Amino acid sequence: MELSDELKTRLRQQFADAQISVQVQGTSALLGVVSSDFEGRSQVQRQQLVYSLIGDLIQTGELHAVTIQAKAPSEIDGRI
Numbered sequence: 001m002e003l004s005d006e007l008k009t010r011l012r013q014q015f016a017d018a019q020i021s022v023q024v025q026g027t028s029a030l031l032g033v034v035s036s037d038f039e040g041r042s043q044v045q046r047q048q049l050v051y052s053l054i055g056d057l058i059q060t061g062e063l064h065a066v067t068i069q070a071k072a073p074s075e076i077d078g079r080i
Contacts, residue, residue, distance in 0.1 A: 003062060007031065010053045027064035038072040046070035 001009075004024040011020050011033060021032035031050060038046045047068050057063040 003027075003029070003057075006057070007054065007063075011050070014049070014053055021069075027062065028067075029063060029065070030067045030069070032069040034071050034073055034076050036073055038070055039074070041072075043070070 002024075004022050007022045007024070007029060008020060011018065011022070011031065015033055015035040015037055018033050018035035018037075021030075023030040033050065037049070041049075047070060050068050050070055051058075051066075054063060054066065058066070
């Protein structure tokens with residue numbers, strides 16, 4: 001499975017109702033997630049939740065650099 005597909009699958013399993021955007025270039029990824037699961041959580045808590053889903057990919061080196069844009073629906077301006 002390609003890295004982008006693997007990331008989308010993992011995010012979709014955790015955040016079923018989310019808008020998800022995944023861009024991968026080599027071993028770097030930009031992950032955009034808009035989910036009601038983020039309501040009331042700090043940015044650090046949101047990123048920790050996402051990192052918990054992909055930590056094994058980072059440890060193996062399959063994924064090296066990750067940028068996470070994690071927002072609640074009330075915070076978006078139409079873009080992720």
